[in-house]
Each structure stands twice: as C-alpha cells, then as structure tokens.
Amino acid sequence: MSDQGSANGAAVGVLEPGASSFVSYDPADGGEVATFPAMTAEQVRAVVAEARPAAAWWSALTWAERERRLRRWAGVITRGLDDLCELMHQENGKPRGDAFLEVFLAIEHIGWAAGHARKVLHPRRVGSGLLMSNHAASLEYQPLGVVGVIGPWNYPVFTPMGSIAYALAAGNAVVFKPSEYTTAIGKWIVDAFDRANPDAPHQVLRLVTGTGATGAALCESGVDKIAFTGSARTGRKVMAACAPSLTPVLMECGGKDAMIVAGDANLAKAADAALWGAMSNAGQTCVGIERVYVVDSVKDEFVTELTSQIQKLALAPGQGPDAAYGPMTMPGQLDVVRKHIDDALAKGATAVVGGSGSVRAPYVEPTVLLDTPEDSSAVREETFGPTITVKGVRDVEEAIELANATDYGLGASVFARRGGTAIARRLRSGMTSVNAVIAFAGIPGLPFGGVGESGFGRIHGADGLREFTRPKAITRRRYSTPFEPATFARNPKTFAIMKKYAETRYGRKK
Secondary structure (H helix, E strand, O other): OOOOOOOOOOOOOOOOOOOOEEEEEOOOOOOEEEEEEOOOHHHHHHHHHHHHHHHHHHHHOOHHHHHHHHHHHHHHHHHOHHHHHHHHHHHOOOOHHHHHHHHHHHHHHHHHHHHHHHHHHOOEEEOOOOOOOOEEEEEEEEEOOEEEEEOOOOOOOHHHHHHHHHHHHOOOEEEEEOOOOOHHHHHHHHHHHHHHOOOOOOOOEEEOOOOHHHHHHHHOOOOOEEEEEOOHHHHHHHHHHHHHHOOOEEEEOOOOEEEEEOOOOOHHHHHHHHHHHHHHHHHOOOOOEEEEEEEHHHHHHHHHHHHHHHHHHOOOEOOOOOOOEOOOOOOOHHHHHHHHHHHHHHOOOEEEEOOHHHEEOOEEOOEEEEOOOOOOHHHHOOOOOOEEEEEEEOOHHHHHHHHOOOOOOOOEEEEOOOOHHHHHHOOOOOOOEEOOOOHHHHOOOOOEOOOHHHEEOOEOHHHHHHOOEEEEEEEEEOOOOOOOOOOOOOOOOHHHHHHHHHHHHHOOOO
16 A cells, blocks of 8 residues: 555556566666565565564563663664665655754654653553442553554655654554655664664564555554554555454544744744745655645735745755755656646636746746635645645634635644634644644654544654553452442442432532
C-alpha cells in the first residue's frame, strides 16, 4: 500500500511483474541511490515471526535498561548526523539544513519517549470507591507485542520516529516499512539501532522493504498494531487489509491546514510563518500551511508583506546549498500541483506570485494564489506543494468558519495579539500553534494527530506512548465483608444498604 502512484522518469513506485527488487533515486537528478529487495508476503511474515521473541526479550527489560538502549541509539544517530543529512539530501531531496532540523527533532523525541515511558506507563493504584473499598485496584499499560510502522517519504526520519521510538519505549518490537522513495534512509535508521545495541540477543527493530504490496503484506502479517502515515485514500486500504484480523491501526492521513490572521496580528511575522509553513520541504508537509484567511482590514498589507518577503529572500528551489527547498520527491505530485494551480486560476483566482508556469520538473516555484474560490481543488484538496491560497474575510468569525469547512483536521495556525488561544480552541484540528507554525511538532510532550480525513490516534507525548500499549485493569480483594452483593449467598440486607448509600450520595434534591 503506497501513496506513490504511477511514477515517471527515474522514480520508483511501480514494479514490473515478478520483479524482486526496486531502486530508489535522487529526485533532483535521477541518479540511483540504492537497490533493495521487494520483499514478498512470506518474507514479511517471517520477519514478524522472528520479531516475536525479540518483543518478549525487550518487554522483559527494566524501564532503565530500555531507556539506556534507546539513548545509545540517539547517540549513534547524533554522531552520524552529517552522514544521515547527506543521505536525506540525496534520496529525499531536501536541503541539508532542513534535514538537520528533522533529525534533531527526531533525536529529541527518542530522548523524551525513553525518559518518560516509566512515568507514563508504570503500574499505579486506582481509587476503589466506597462501594468497593475492600478491593485494591490497579492499572498498568502492557506492550502490544510487535508493531508494524509504515512510514512516509516527506519526513522519512521525524514522522516514523513518532511511532517507532514511542512503540519501542513502551516495550514493543517494531517492524518498519519505509517508503520506497526513502528506503535507504529507513535502513540507515534501523542499522543505527543495531550499531547502538551490538550486545542485544535479538533484533528488536526490523526492516522490511518494498512497494505497496509489501505494505499490504505487513498489514496482514499478524502484527499487533499498524501505525500508518500517508493519504486518507491509502489509509482506507490499510484499514481494509487490517479488518479481517481486527488488527488495530493508527492513522495519520495528511491535512489542508489553515492559518488565520487577525486584524491585530504582527503581519511581518505572520507572513514569515506562512512562507515557512507553505514552502519549506517544497510544501510536502502534512501540517504545512495551505490556506490563509486574513481579516479584510489588513489583507492588502499582509499580501504586500508576503510577496515582499518572497522577493527579498529570493525564495527558489534547487539542489545547491543556497536553495530554499528542493525538488518534489514524488514526480507524480507535480501533476497534482499543476492541476490545483490551473483550477484556481480558471475559477477566478489571481496569482500574485508564480502561476501555471511555476511547475518545472522536478521543481515547483513558489506560488501565491489570491482570492481562490472555496470550491476549487486548491482549497478543498491537499496540494502538497509550495503553493498557498490567501483569502480576505470580514472578521475572525468568518475565518474560523472557513478554516473548519474541510474534511481534514490536522494542524492549524493563528496569528493574533489578543485572543489567539481562544481562536485556536475553536478550530477543528488536532494541533494549533498561536503566533507560530508547526511549533507543536517540536514539543515531544504534546500529542500529534488529527480528526476526520486526517486520521485518528496519536503519536508523541504521553498519548503516543499509551497508543502502543493495552491498558490492563487488575482488582484484588483485600478482605471480605458481610454484605457482598456478587454472590447467591448474599445477606438480605445488602440491597437495603446499597439503596441507602445511593440515596444519601445521589438522591437528594438540589
């Protein structure tokens, strides 16, 4: 299962019938990066089976021992950061600076998950209540076993790490299937874990490689949960493949994130944030900004500031060290971006920056579309390119209404000097940043996930740790009483006492 449709040129995505391997390529120049096996369903099942004893060994370790091994992994990644960033530039296409930021955040999440797992998941006592006071109650979170992670190509380190690190910290083994577009990066991550733990008797983090068929095989392999990142369309296929075995799934399925700019906002900072949210990583960011709703009283000033910053920064894609962002990682996405731009212009939008000619494979120049109709694909569908729509609204109320008028609900941004948090609460999104963009992704303690077409379940934070466990409730009778209700030999006075208790506690009129 894959979000990668038919590829062209040097890109991977479709295997010839019977092919046993595939190649990943540099999206900028089409150069070959590496060749990997296209693993069969039988091979995937074998890897999952081999992960079972690894999961048992790993879960039996103490919290401190798992934390030590995860921190050693973070150390290996840190010491190899330059090499990993170079590989990301080569296979994924993003500038080395953006690669550095991505890896840095991933390392932070490993550290947070490792350091907080015991506090979040350790067994704890729970109050029994007056009626059951003769019982002791406890709650613990037990690892699931083997977790399958299907990673994306746009953030091939940071995004899957939100599942991998947290699942490992919770005591699970992990089988990781990276995108066929960034398999070398995925292999580097897994190899780093093995280098960090050469004394481990079992390989706790395993790699499976291939295209959509391999992802489907992982869903049907008997893993205890699937964590998927990709489009809602492919997410539905993942859920369908998991349904026969009732394998639970975590879905992170992209977004159509909006920014609201209030009349009192700092427009220079709002424009800077909108640019970064829309254009960084060539716009290939699920929580990137694709729509901006700005109050009419400051709309012209905001648009002027936005276009001025693009010109001042000489914002342009490329492969060199001075490029603002790189090529489109997946060639097929160029057609989607072009279609959205053309549809917006045909329906009356104005391109104040860029336009139809901005799409020049493998790059897309920055494009700002003004007053794009709400029924256009550039507003309704995920574009996943360095484009942004800007629309004036009469007030913040209209901005909230339009921002929420989407099937997606992943991230959002609000710029306002006053009342920004109140606006953020009213947005139908899993995360919202006030006077910033994507800030929530850099805070490991915050959960990350969406609603609606953006999926369900959470990675990161305490919720992300619990996502990869099963809660286990345990009660223990401490002593017996003369008035036990759950027995055929109960005292006839038992119900009278229970009724008196209910009347005293709940039955009084207020």
